Amino acid sequence: MVILNCSRVVPKITSLSRPKFTNTQPLVSPVSRRASRAVIVAAVAVSAFSSMSYDRELAAAKKAASLAARLCQKVQKALLQSDVQAKSDKSPVTVADYGSQALVSFVLERELPSDSFSLVAEEDSGDLRKESGQETLQRITKLVNDTIVNDGSFSVPTLTMEDMLRAIDSGKSDGGSHGRHWVLDPIDGTKGFVRGDQYAIALALLDEGKVVLGVLACPNLPLASIGGNRLHSSHDEVGCLFFAKVGAGTYMQSLDGSSPIKVNVSTTDNSEEASFFESFEAAHSSHDLSSSIAKKLGVKAPPVRIDSQAKYGALSRGDGAIYLRFPRKGYREKIWDHAAGCIVVTEAGGVVADAAGNPLDFSKGKYLDLDTGILATNEKLMPLLLKAVRESLEEIPSAL
Numbered sequence: 001m002v003i004l005n006c007s008r009v010v011p012k013i014t015s016l017s018r019p020k021f022t023n024t025q026p027l028v029s030p031v032s033r034r035a036s037r038a039v040i041v042a043a044v045a046v047s048a049f050s051s052m053s054y055d056r057e058l059a060a061a062k063k064a065a066s067l068a069a070r071l072c073q074k075v076q077k078a079l080l081q082s083d084v085q086a087k088s089d090k091s092p093v094t095v096a097d098y099g100s101q102a103l104v105s106f107v108l109e110r111e112l113p114s115d116s117f118s119l120v121a122e123e124d125s126g127d128l129r130k131e132s133g134q135e136t137l138q139r140i141t142k143l144v145n146d147t148i149v150n151d152g153s154f155s156v157p158t159l160t161m162e163d164m165l166r167a168i169d170s171g172k173s174d175g176g177s178h179g180r181h182w183v184l185d186p187i188d189g190t191k192g193f194v195r196g197d198q199y200a201i202a203l204a205l206l207d208e209g210k211v212v213l214g215v216l217a218c219p220n221l222p223l224a225s226i227g228g229n230r231l232h233s234s235h236d237e238v239g240c241l242f243f244a245k246v247g248a249g250t251y252m253q254s255l256d257g258s259s260p261i262k263v264n265v266s267t268t269d270n271s272e273e274a275s276f277f278e279s280f281e282a283a284h285s286s287h288d289l290s291s292s293i294a295k296k297l298g299v300k301a302p303p304v305r306i307d308s309q310a311k312y313g314a315l316s317r318g319d320g321a322i323y324l325r326f327p328r329k330g331y332r333e334k335i336w337d338h339a340a341g342c343i344v345v346t347e348a349g350g351v352v353a354d355a356a357g358n359p360l361d362f363s364k365g366k367y368l369d370l371d372t373g374i375l376a377t378n379e380k381l382m383p384l385l386l387k388a389v390r391e392s393l394e395e396i397p398s399a400l
């Protein structure tokens with residue numbers, strides 16, 4: 001049995017050689033201006049949804065993500081090596097990914113019984129329906145039932161293995177531009193989860209193709225800032241719940257249930273003091289490209305490398321000012337990897353765009369159809385960032 005070292009939950013911070021560049025002039029090209037305008041037009045369109053309240057949905061989403069976080073914490077604390085299985089794409093998937101998805105689906109359906117329910121989620125029950133998946137399915141069923149019983153707010157008979165398969169498969173919706181669809185990554189950053197590092201339960205709601213609310217539960221993220229050169233200790237209090245509703249701002253509370261505080265992205269317009277986030281896994285995002293961009297911007301601080309949409313959460317409270325993500329050519333971004341994080345950042349005053357400056361479009365089904373990469377920062381830095389991205393992509397196209 002492998003027990004993960006759970007005291008090692010503080011994100012690892014890898015250093016980057018200090019750039020010597022002094023170029024800080026914000027020479028905004030017409031293309032960058034057009035791209036920035038496109039993002040602003042999209043923001044105005046989203047404001048049409050601000051009049052809706054979505055209060056019930058947000059309360060249900062917070063409850064679902066918090067309970068799923070509890071289940072995941074329990075599994076991460078005593079992760080059996082045999083919990084890690086290979087899916088066809090070779091990514092590790094654990095009983096916690098399935099359990100989290102079943103639990104979120106169960107809670108949303110219970111809390112919002114009158115609504116028609118559509119869920120676009122990462123996992124499916126295919127492997128669990130095979131003979132070889134029976135033991136795993138039993139363990140998932142026990143985990144979910146234990147979590148529900150411990151919570152004490154649902155009076156339901158014990159859920160069966162068949163209930164579990166149904167709950168997981170209710171995440172088979174394709175989403176799209178009509179009606180409402182929940183979007184779920186039951187564990188975002190599974191590699192971080194398996195390593196004992198950062199991960200997130202990411203849940204969002206689409207209404208007519210727009211993200212109208214998002215919740216990010218980050219069980220291992222310190223409540224205090226992880227930005228800059230701050231030193232972390234294993235005594236830092238961890239466990240953050242970020243939530244955002246269209247037109248209503250972004251808030252953070254502890255997963256233990258403290259009062260929410262409003263959070264805002266960094267307001268710096270000085271790119272030299274803008275530290276940035278990127279994937280821990282170099283295979284998920286080109287570190288060469290972000291290093292080149294950082295040099296052009298004159299960024300002095302080393303990158304903060306952590307797994308999952310915890311990066312969007314940290315950005316939304318100003319721990320750093322930029323998030324860069326450049327997957328290898330051919331990788332297709334999924335909506336559940338960005339929907340919750342995107343609204344958490346935009347409602348905190350940030351901007352999220354692809355490498356051409358276009359806003360992300362969540363209305364096209366499971367995948368995001370985008371140009372090259374994803375960037376998030378504040379409105380003041382975005383034009384400068386887009387220019388640095390364009391130049392770096394021209395200089396080192398082989399980075400992707």
Ligand SMILES: Nc1ncnc2c1ncn2[C@@H]1O[C@H](COP(=O)(O)O)[C@@H](O)[C@H]1OP(=O)(O)O
Pocket residue numbers: 091122185187188189190191278279280281283284285306307308309327328331337
């Ligand atoms: N080859 C890949 N390139 C880019 N992203 C990937 C790749 N494989 C998995 N992912 C997904 O990228 C996200 C992790 O991003 P990051 O590296 O920023 O933490 C996760 O959603 C992860 O999926 P999963 O939800 O299965 O963990």
Ligand SMILES: [Mg+2]
Pocket residue numbers: 091092122190
């Ligand atoms: Mg996965």
Ligand SMILES: [Mg+2]
Pocket residue numbers: 185187188189336337
């Ligand atoms: Mg993911």
Ligand SMILES: [Mg+2]
Pocket residue numbers: 097122185186187188189190
């Ligand atoms: Mg996942």
